[in-house]
Amino acid sequence: MMPMLLYRCLLTLLSPVLLGGALLRVLRGRETWADLSQRLGGGAPATSGAIWLHGASNGELASARGLLSALRAARPDLPIVVTANTVTGRALARGWDFPGVTACLAPLDFRWALARFRRRTRPALLIVMENELWPNRIVTAPMPVACIGGRMSARSFSTWQRAPRLAATLMRRLSFLSAQDDQSARHFAALGLPASAQGPTGTLKSGVDLPQPDADTLAALTPLFPRPDTLLVASTHEGEERTVLDGFTAARADRPDLKMILAPRHPARGDEVAQIARATGLTVARRSAGEQPTPDTDIYLADTLGEMPLWYRLAGMTFVAGSFAPKGGHTPFEPAAAGSAILHGPDIANFRDAYTALDTGGGAVAVSDPDELRAALVQLAGDATAQDALAARAREFLAGLGDSAALVETLVARLVSLTKA
Secondary structure (H helix, E strand, O other), X not given: OHHHHHHHHHHHHHHHHHHHHHHHHHHOOOOOHHHHHHXXXXXXXXXXXXXXXXXXXXXXXXXXXXXXXXXXXHOOOOOEEEEEOOHHHHHHHHHHOOOOEEEEEOOOOOHHHHHHHHHHHOOOEEEEEOOOOOHHHHHOOXXXXXXEEEOOOHHHHHHHHOOHHHHHHHHHHOOEEEEOOHHHHHHHHHOOOXXXXXXXXXXXXXXXXXXXXXXXXXXXXXXXOOHHHEEEEEEEXXXXXXXXXXXXXXXXXXXXXXXXXXEEOOHHHHHHXXXXXXXXXXXXXXXXXXXXOXXXXXXXXXXXXXXXXXXXXXXXXXXXXXXXXXXXXXXXXXXXXXOOEEEEOOOOHHHHHHHHXXXXXXXXXXXXXXXXXHHHHHHHOOOHHHHHHXXXXXXHHHHOOOOHHHHHHXXXXXXXXXXXX
């Protein structure tokens, strides 16, 4: 237990930073006191024998939607509690409106916060998505733990190799792990994952299932935002809006009908982003303020939660943000599933293999600065044929990832057996 003791000592030393950061988000208005309570293990629904499914944020949870639906069908008697590290991830899960499924923010990896959360939910099974292998969450869990879509890059593997005993402790605690790819599977096995816990390899991302947006809202907005002329800028971070707006405004000199739906990653930044957008001199309508767009609206500031499926359906082009900021880029799988042509910036560390394959196969357009973004928009805007061709190649990439439906069936059978362990 020495590795866990060292981890807990380090976590204790870092607790003022972690707790201070959570408190600062509340004081800045980015989260609420209720959100802070959830991060400290409170505010979770009172359940009994729940399946606890955890994903970091939108990308991980979007891939889990089909799995979640199948679990509900297989065990309708068990409530499901979904947790996310971000308010946007929580909003995504809440927006699915599945019966018997509730969503809240994940407790921080303190033993007392986790214990407080578990006292309310009394989970029968913990499912973590991809690489959310937090030591206390895994090791202190009194129920079976499964990892779905386990992902471990060469860099992460090298990091874990520096703490082999801690890695082995975590691996031995896993009852089941299904890796995304063969390389990840080999890495997990090398770190000590027992052969009995090794499941099938495959990704759920090929079957991303976006919920249908409200039909009336979609019908009302479609005439105002013609799909071939509309660019969605999805999940921007601080510093990105100005870069994207520079390219967008320059492109409008050649494509005056070009429109933008601007969706910041954190809607609490709405005031700041609205100010940046209005500084361009273009016409801006802000959704959170109830400002109704008109045919003359150039930029629709979508500073709300849970409406990304609507924006994907409206936009013939999507610039995936987090890629002009040092954030590693956000998921390309959702715009690909929605049939929106994908553009992205240079920082793609979170999905490097996927973006590399998309770029090479003509399923996405990489741009490194506002000038390249302007050129790409001038070429694509108004050209539904070119946008559809990009989107079709992105969907081919998704299809090439494998049969997610068959994988879900296999995973559900194993997960259901664990709820009876």
